[in-house]
Amino acid sequence: MTDSGAASNDLMDGIVVRAHGKWYTVEVPGSDTVWLATPKGTLKRGRQLSDPVVVGDRVRITDAGDGEARIEEVAERRSVLVRPQRGSTVNEQILLANLDQALFVFSVTHPVPHRRMLDRFLILAEDRGLPAMVGVNKIDLDQRLPSGELLSRSIFRDYESIYPVFYFSADTGAGIPELRAAMQDKTTVLTGPSGVGKSSILNALGAERVREVGAVSDATGKGRHTTTSAELIRLDGTTYVADTPGIRSLAMHGVASDELDRLFREFQPYLGACYYADCKHLTEPGCAILDAVTDGAIARERYESYAALRRGDRD
Numbered sequence: 001m002t003d004s005g006a007a008s009n010d011l012m013d014g015i016v017v018r019a020h021g022k023w024y025t026v027e028v029p030g031s032d033t034v035w036l037a038t039p040k041g042t043l044k045r046g047r048q049l050s051d052p053v054v055v056g057d058r059v060r061i062t063d064a065g066d067g068e069a070r071i072e073e074v075a076e077r078r079s080v081l082v083r084p085q086r087g088s089t090v091n092e093q094i095l096l097a098n099l100d101q102a103l104f105v106f107s108v109t110h111p112v113p114h115r116r117m118l119d120r121f122l123i124l125a126e127d128r129g130l131p132a133m134v135g136v137n138k139i140d141l142d143q144r145l146p147s148g149e150l151l152s153r154s155i156f157r158d159y160e161s162i163y164p165v166f167y168f169s170a171d172t173g174a175g176i177p178e179l180r181a182a183m184q185d186k187t188t189v190l191t192g193p194s195g196v197g198k199s200s201i202l203n204a205l206g207a208e209r210v211r212e213v214g215a216v217s218d219a220t221g222k223g224r225h226t227t228t229s230a231e232l233i234r235l236d237g238t239t240y241v242a243d244t245p246g247i248r249s250l251a252m253h254g255v256a257s258d259e260l261d262r263l264f265r266e267f268q269p270y271l272g273a274c275y276y277a278d279c280k281h282l283t284e285p286g287c288a289i290l291d292a293v294t295d296g297a298i299a300r301e302r303y304e305s306y307a308a309l310r311r312g313d314r315d
């Protein structure tokens with residue numbers, strides 16, 4: 001069966017920004033119209049092993065009347081962020097499609113940054129092949145240390161040679177344009193501990209605080225299910241921030257301990273240079289990683305983070 005019945009000029013390109021049961025909210029870039037859409041039957045049958053439509057999918061829809069739409073096509077996914085389901089490799093849940101990069105946000109203070117948590121986020125990103133950026137908010141609360149160095153730099157300097165690090169203040173707006181530029185035309189998942197200012201940053205970035213689904217739901221009585229998965233928040237028609245509640249629990253799931261070293265990006269030049277081929281880089285003689293720490297080529301705190309995870313310490 002083909003879909004030649006739908007005239008091509010009726011098709012609209014859209015992006016799935018929310019999922020509610022079998023209904024999806026679809027935004028059409030360049031328009032303010034938001035559609036409540038449901039996939040056509042053949043789409044559902046075609047992909048029984050994974051979700052036929054997920055947040056982040058690029059889709060083509062047709063107007064089905066009453067503000068509703070039908071999802072006719074789902075474009076091939078450039079990337080997917082999956083949550084592995086326990087004991088199954090087939091039924092992994094797709095949290096998000098077409099994600100471009102991750103922004104892990106902490107604050108200079110209030111709350112005090114938790115570097116081990118940042119390292120776990122970065123490991124997750126490396127493991128999933130997701131380009132990562134570090135965001136440091138609340139620089140309006142920054143302080144000069146007796147050494148003359150800024151508190152923020154003293155904490156996050158170790159990351160500057162490994163990842164893009166952005167220092168900014170959602171309150172004053174300082175540094176926000178640089179961050180916004182790094183997000184342009186991309187879909188960025190933003191996460192971090194509670195209280196670091198994620199919601200404030202979204203506002204500072206100019207997120208359209210849209211909640212149309214409520215209105216649509218009231219009108220049609222559909223789409224009332226609570227949002228269970230990710231949500232995309234529009235900065236402009238081609239720039240989105242993903243709010244993915246499940247991502248924090250993903251950090252450190254399913255990373256084999258003997259793969260941990262390659263997930264610390266700055267360790268990579270030294271891997272394979274240790275005396276023992278199966279070196280754990282903990283106490284072994286002739287360890288190239290330990291030597292690089294001694295030489296200052298690898299930051300000691302990053303190494304300590306690795307060692308704690310490799311030993312299975314809880315922190």
Ligand SMILES: Nc1nc2c(ncn2[C@@H]2O[C@H](COP(=O)(O)OP(=O)(O)OP(=O)(O)O)[C@@H](O)[C@H]2O)c(=O)[nH]1
Binds near residue numbers: 171194
């Ligand atoms: N001084 C200062 N305070 C900020 C800044 N950004 C956010 N805050 C404050 O930090 C507190 C937490 O901000 P939120 O934006 O709610 O933080 P969040 O990360 O969304 O927190 P959760 O939703 O609990 O995860 C609020 O009192 C904000 O006013 C900033 O740049 N400077």
Ligand SMILES: [Mg+2]
Binds near residue numbers: 198199200
């Ligand atoms: Mg918040």
Ligand SMILES: [Zn+2]
Binds near residue numbers: 274279281287
């Ligand atoms: Zn080693």
